[in-house]
Amino acid sequence: MAGLCLGTLAPLLGRAGGGGLGPADWAALRFTLVQAALSAGASVVLAVPVARALARRRFPGRSALVTLLGAPFILPVIVAVLGLLAVFGRGGLLNDGLRALGWPPVSIYGLQGVVLAHVFLNLPLATRLILQGWLDIPAERFRLAATLNAPVWAVLERPMLRQVVPGAVAAIFALCLTSFSVALILGGGPAATTVELAIYQAIRFEADFAGAAQLALLQYALCGGAALLAVALTRGPVLGAGLGRAVERWDAGGLGARVADALWIGAAALFLLLPLGLIVLRGIGGLDDLPGEAWGATGRSLLVALGATALSVGLALALALRGGALAQVAGALPLAASSLVLGTGLLLVLRPFVGLGAVALPVTALADALMALPFALRSLAPALAEVEARHGRLAESLGIVGVARLGIVVLPLLRPALGFAGGLAAALSMGNLGVIALFAGQGQGTLPLLMAQLMGAYRMEAAAGVGLVILLLALGLFWAFDRGGRLDAAAR
Amino acid sequence: MLRLDRLELQVGAFRLSADLEVPGGASVAVMGPSGGGKSTLLSAIAGFLAPVSGRVLWDGRDLGPLSPGQRPVGVLFQDNNLFPHLTALQNVALGLRPSLRPRPEERARAEAALARVGLGGLGDRRPAQLSGGQQGRAALARLLVQDRPLVLMDEPFAALGPALKAEMLTLTREVLGARGATLLMVTHDPEDARAIAESVIVVAEGRAAPPVPTEALLADPPPALRAYLG
Numbered sequence: 001m002a003g004l005c006l007g008t009l010a011p012l013l014g015r016a017g018g019g020g021l022g023p024a025d026w027a028a029l030r031f032t033l034v035q036a037a038l039s040a041g042a043s044v045v046l047a048v049p050v051a052r053a054l055a056r057r058r059f060p061g062r063s064a065l066v067t068l069l070g071a072p073f074i075l076p077v078i079v080a081v082l083g084l085l086a087v088f089g090r091g092g093l094l095n096d097g098l099r100a101l102g103w104p105p106v107s108i109y110g111l112q113g114v115v116l117a118h119v120f121l122n123l124p125l126a127t128r129l130i131l132q133g134w135l136d137i138p139a140e141r142f143r144l145a146a147t148l149n150a151p152v153w154a155v156l157e158r159p160m161l162r163q164v165v166p167g168a169v170a171a172i173f174a175l176c177l178t179s180f181s182v183a184l185i186l187g188g189g190p191a192a193t194t195v196e197l198a199i200y201q202a203i204r205f206e207a208d209f210a211g212a213a214q215l216a217l218l219q220y221a222l223c224g225g226a227a228l229l230a231v232a233l234t235r236g237p238v239l240g241a242g243l244g245r246a247v248e249r250w251d252a253g254g255l256g257a258r259v260a261d262a263l264w265i266g267a268a269a270l271f272l273l274l275p276l277g278l279i280v281l282r283g284i285g286g287l288d289d290l291p292g293e294a295w296g297a298t299g300r301s302l303l304v305a306l307g308a309t310a311l312s313v314g315l316a317l318a319l320a321l322r323g324g325a326l327a328q329v330a331g332a333l334p335l336a337a338s339s340l341v342l343g344t345g346l347l348l349v350l351r352p353f354v355g356l357g358a359v360a361l362p363v364t365a366l367a368d369a370l371m372a373l374p375f376a377l378r379s380l381a382p383a384l385a386e387v388e389a390r391h392g393r394l395a396e397s398l399g400i401v402g403v404a405r406l407g408i409v410v411l412p413l414l415r416p417a418l419g420f421a422g423g424l425a426a427a428l429s430m431g432n433l434g435v436i437a438l439f440a441g442q443g444q445g446t447l448p449l450l451m452a453q454l455m456g457a458y459r460m461e462a463a464a465g466v467g468l469v470i471l472l473l474a475l476g477l478f479w480a481f482d483r484g485g486r487l488d489a490a491a492r
Numbered sequence: 493m494l495r496l497d498r499l500e501l502q503v504g505a506f507r508l509s510a511d512l513e514v515p516g517g518a519s520v521a522v523m524g525p526s527g528g529g530k531s532t533l534l535s536a537i538a539g540f541l542a543p544v545s546g547r548v549l550w551d552g553r554d555l556g557p558l559s560p561g562q563r564p565v566g567v568l569f570q571d572n573n574l575f576p577h578l579t580a581l582q583n584v585a586l587g588l589r590p591s592l593r594p595r596p597e598e599r600a601r602a603e604a605a606l607a608r609v610g611l612g613g614l615g616d617r618r619p620a621q622l623s624g625g626q627q628g629r630a631a632l633a634r635l636l637v638q639d640r641p642l643v644l645m646d647e648p649f650a651a652l653g654p655a656l657k658a659e660m661l662t663l664t665r666e667v668l669g670a671r672g673a674t675l676l677m678v679t680h681d682p683e684d685a686r687a688i689a690e691s692v693i694v695v696a697e698g699r700a701a702p703p704v705p706t707e708a709l710l711a712d713p714p715p716a717l718r719a720y721l722g
Contacts, residue, residue: 390572391572391575393538393540393560393567393569394567394569394572394573394575396539396540396559396560396561397538397539397560397561397565397566397567398561398586398587398590398638399559399560399561399562399590400561400586400590401559401561401590404590404591405590407592408575408578408586408590408591408592409575412577412578413575413576413577
């Protein structure tokens with residue numbers, strides 16, 4: 001594991017030119033940091049009132065909405081961007097409305113678009129993290145505050161936010177640093193290029209491998225630092241369940257508070273649902289326009305996704321079984337090495353020996369697997385610890401050890417966690433546009449790459465059709481794996 | 493015969509010493525205040541806890557080098573005695589061989605053991621489909637097929653109601669007594685001790701005392717046990 005993640009550093013170090021960073025590189029670094037900071041800040045600031053409203057209101061559809069907040073994690077980024085274009089793009093709903101009113105149109109391209117897309121993708125995560133914070137406040141404290149007539153905001157909520165918010169900001173900041181697809185479609189140009197995008201351009205358009213290596217090193221340091229910060233500041237599991245209940249409160253009965261909460265929830269739901277709905281609508285229309293390559297791309301995408309799933313879950317299981325601090329560090333390393341950086345390293349290693357086209361799909365699967373690994377490990381490690389705590393001694397006393405232990409006890413009991421981890425890995429890989437953009441030759445693309453190419457050619461209808469296929473496959477794979485893991489679990 | 497030879501145990505800052513013998517075929521209750529070290533003692537005999545010094549001997553043989561699965565010891569824990577994803581039959585057959593596919597003769601032995609504890613015909617059920625008492629019976633059936641000469645029980649039926657518990661203790665005595673197994677059972681309840689054990693090991697104040705006849709002990713308990721029994 002460490003070999004794969006750190007090993008890619010070596011060729012980068014070897015190839016990085018001594019020329020230092022040019023002005024364009026500094027601009028890319030600056031833009032990367034600015035957009036990530038703005039995205040993280042905006043996501044969390046908007047998430048606080050939404051989370052508070054969800055924490056203290058009960059209404060029909062609340063649990064569906066909370067479930068929906070988990071969906072963007074496996075929502076393919078490029079599909080989300082297409083949905084945003086349908087609302088905020090040149091010919092989108094918003095500009096149609098503005099035109100009808102005779103006002104000037106707004107542009108989604110550049111910094112504001114990148115930030116908008118990142119807020120769309122990360123507002124749900126921020127809301128879930130902060131909602132967890134609210135629900136972690138014991139109900140008795142609210143009762144105590146109510147009997148004392150104490151200000152809930154000052155004694156309960158502000159201290160909680162002070163604990164939760166830094167971790168949420170850091171996590172989203174780290175995620176936004178590695179954004180490639182968003183910047184590829186909505187950014188670009190000297191004013192809005194991220195480091196990841198600059199790496200891609202250096203390789204794809206200029207064949208400047210030394211420059212790309214240098215940028216990749218910069219990105220490595222950036223993400224490593226941000227990931228460390230996020231891990232240090234985050235408490236509790238990000239994917240934790242148990243957001244089902246609403247806390248009973250006695251301080252929020254006023255009409256003003258109710259209306260405000262309703263507005264926040266409504267606005268958030270609209271902001272999340274409208275683009276998704278438009279993807280589905282336009283996608284259905286675009287299915288007729290699907291280009292012939294789509295079938296081959298679907299097959300390749302499925303191959304990559306399944307390969308990445310097997311690799312990711314296998315590695316995560318091995319790390320979880322190995323346990324210890326070393327395994328934890330190895331499992332967190334991919335957070336520092338973004339899949340594009342990883343791909344750049346692998347590309348530099350492999351280029352002298354094989355045609356890039358020949359290894360495009362395996363390398364993509366490997367990079368996707370590593371990207372999903374930290375999340376797979378986070379799902380497996382606690383489940384494994386619980387199995388060992390509950391059944392380890394019994395297995396021991398019956399002489400069930402070694403491989404037999406794995407087959408008889410561990411794997412069957414881990415199935416739900418394995419299914420969830422596999423579903424995450426499959427969905428993430430299915431929708432990921434990263435390494436494949438560096439490697440793929442003619443007729444080798446996956447669905448996300450095909451979709452990006454169609455969007456680049458302004459064939460939006462066809463792109464929407466491909467987007468819908470990606471969305472359905474990603475959600476379908478997640479559902480199939482997750483369900484497969486849970487099947488039969490009722491009998492336990 | 494079980495012999496604890498100047499055994500010294502340590503878990504964190506907690507220490508326990510034991511130097512005693514339990515004759516073969518005896519049923520012995522292990523009693524004492526909570527946190528006194530009863531479970532620690534059983535853990536060491538079962539092989540889950542390595543002693544700081546001293547030895548655990550069975551019929552003169554040092555068990556130190558043996559893993560829990562290799563020791564002549566069968567264990568019943570407080571809970572989680574059955575694997576939830578396996579049928580009762582599979583759970584029982586695991587006492588014979590670590591495999592999910594019992595051979596025909598192993599299957600037959602497991603089925604016979606299930607019938608012996610009153611679970612005939614329920615071999616296909618999973619633990620969740622069995623009542624608490626039935627789960628206890630299935631675990632007993634596995635002890636039966638395991639055929640280990642020393643059986644350790646750590647408050648095995650604590651979660652059951654009084655009537656069911658008495659029933660399970662009777663069954664335990666019948667099943668194990670017929671095989672001449674030696675039994676060490678942790679319990680909080682003097683009635684349990686009277687029902688099943690002819691002698692008691694008191695574990696208190698960092699020491700496991702040699703077994704004392706049950707009636708004599710309960711008629712005149714030492715101070716530590718008296719404070720605990722109330």
